[in-house]
Amino acid sequence: MSSIFPVSSDGLLRLISDVGLVLLPGLASADYGPSADWGLNLQRPVTEIARDILDLHNLILIICAIIFVVVFSLMFYALFAHRKSRGHKAATFHENSMLEVVWTIIPFAILVGMAIPSTATLLRMDDVTGSDMTVKITGYQWKWRYDYLDYDVGFFSVLSTPREQIENQADKGELYLLEVDNPLVLPVGKKVRFLLTANDVIHSWWVPQLGVKKDTVPGFINETWTRIDEPGTYRGQCAELCGKDHGFMPIVVKAVSDQEFAAWVQQQKELMAAAADKTWGMEELMNRGKTVNNQCIACHGPTGQGVLGVFPAIAGGKIATGPVEEHLKIVMDGKPGTAMQAFAEQLNDLDIAAVVTYQRNAFGNNTGDLVQPSQVKGLRE
Numbered sequence: 183m184s185s186i187f188p189v190s191s192d193g194l195l196r197l198i199s200d201v202g203l204v205l206l207p208g209l210a211s212a213d214y215g216p217s218a219d220w221g222l223n224l225q226r227p228v229t230e231i232a233r234d235i236l237d238l239h240n241l242i243l244i245i246c247a248i249i250f251v252v253v254f255s256l257m258f259y260a261l262f263a264h265r266k267s268r269g270h271k272a273a274t275f276h277e278n279s280m281l282e283v284v285w286t287i288i289p290f291a292i293l294v295g296m297a298i299p300s301t302a303t304l305l306r307m308d309d310v311t312g313s314d315m316t317v318k319i320t321g322y323q324w325k326w327r328y329d330y331l332d333y334d335v336g337f338f339s340v341l342s343t344p345r346e347q348i349e350n351q352a353d354k355g356e357l358y359l360l361e362v363d364n365p366l367v368l369p370v371g372k373k374v375r376f377l378l379t380a381n382d383v384i385h386s387w388w389v390p391q392l393g394v395k396k397d398t399v400p401g402f403i404n405e406t407w408t409r410i411d412e413p414g415t416y417r418g419q420c421a422e423l424c425g426k427d428h429g430f431m432p433i434v435v436k437a438v439s440d441q442e443f444a445a446w447v448q449q450q451k452e453l454m455a456a457a458a459d460k461t462w463g464m465e466e467l468m469n470r471g472k473t474v475n476n477q478c479i480a481c482h483g484p485t486g487q488g489v490l491g492v493f494p495a496i497a498g499g500k501i502a503t504g505p506v507e508e509h510l511k512i513v514m515d516g517k518p519g520t521a522m523q524a525f526a527e528q529l530n531d532l533d534i535a536a537v538v539t540y541q542r543n544a545f546g547n548n549t550g551d552l553v554q555p556s557q558v559k560g561l562r563e
Contacts, residue, residue: 225390229392233393235393238299241296322338326431337364349484373408378404417435510558535554
């Protein structure tokens with residue numbers, strides 16, 4: 183609370199917590215855990231901003247509860263003590279200037295009292311000065327792109343819940359619709375600046391435990407920041423209705439130590455370099471291509487049958503069984519005037535090679551064609 187209120191706040195926070203114990207059991211716990219575990223409060227915060235938001239939530243909740251108790255107590259007392267059965271008659275007075283001034287000043291004072299700490303927190307949420315690193319976040323239907331501008335590392339993060347669970351053909355896992363193939367990895371204790379935009383429609387990047395929720399708007403750059411206090415995995419979702427698969431766009435942030443983060447960055451660079459030069463086998467490309475093809479299921483279906491007259495079939499389709507170059511071209515460049523996006527900027531050379539190889543050898547196509555990342559690189563050039 184000291185980051186919100188200019189005065190010493192230990193006593194104020196203790197008072198708020200004591201009142202909160204009456205209103206919501208567990209509200210005043212040191213780590214805000216019990217009430218969050220019971221589903222009665224916000225998730226346990228792991229950043230300074232998230233704690234400020236929770237403190238504001240608790241403070242305003244208590245103020246609202248006190249107003250509720252006072253107003254309804256007076257109202258019920260008036261109804262009971264001055265009821266007609268006791269011989270009371272309705273008064274016929276109006277224009278009591280003193281009463282009107284009082285019931286105007288009191289709400290105004292309450293609103294100002296809530297606005298001061300709220301405004302201070304909002305200003306701090308937008309203060310990205312002194313950042314240690316910058317991550318660009320781009321929203322796509324229905325995935326996220328993360329680019330570490332200081333490290334020349336970038337990748338897509340896509341839902342990894344098995345399709346069998348989504349289609350109710352298998353039992354749903356503990357993290358159903360909350361798991362991704364590539365989480366956003368961040369170092370603990372570092373101020374991370376986020377630049378947020380979108381490629382197609384408006385999305386919203388929201389991780390409750392970090393206290394971050396920001397819209398990603400095509401053609402605009404929004405910014406915010408976070409500093410995570412403790413290692414762990416923190417999950418969120420797109421909080422904007424961005425299309426029919428809006429619910430399949432989770433966010434996973436993995437906070438690690440500085441040493442682990444440095445090792446992860448080095449590993450990503452090595453993988454990116456190796457992927458460009460390696461000659462990949464059919465089994466490797468098929469396994470990777472199956473994962474990448476999850477991005478195509480929304481339109482072409484899990485069995486590649488498409489939708490008649492709307493989305494062409496991959497199974498037995500003229501693109502997937504025709505010349506490889508035409509298949510690569512439509513995956514990379516898309517098809518103007520249709521829902522077929524251009525994936526050249528969304529997928530790296532390996533992922534494009536893998537998904538084309540998979541589509542040409544799955545769904546009964548069995549063309550035997552194998553596409554290497556070097557072929558995709560050549561087309562880009």
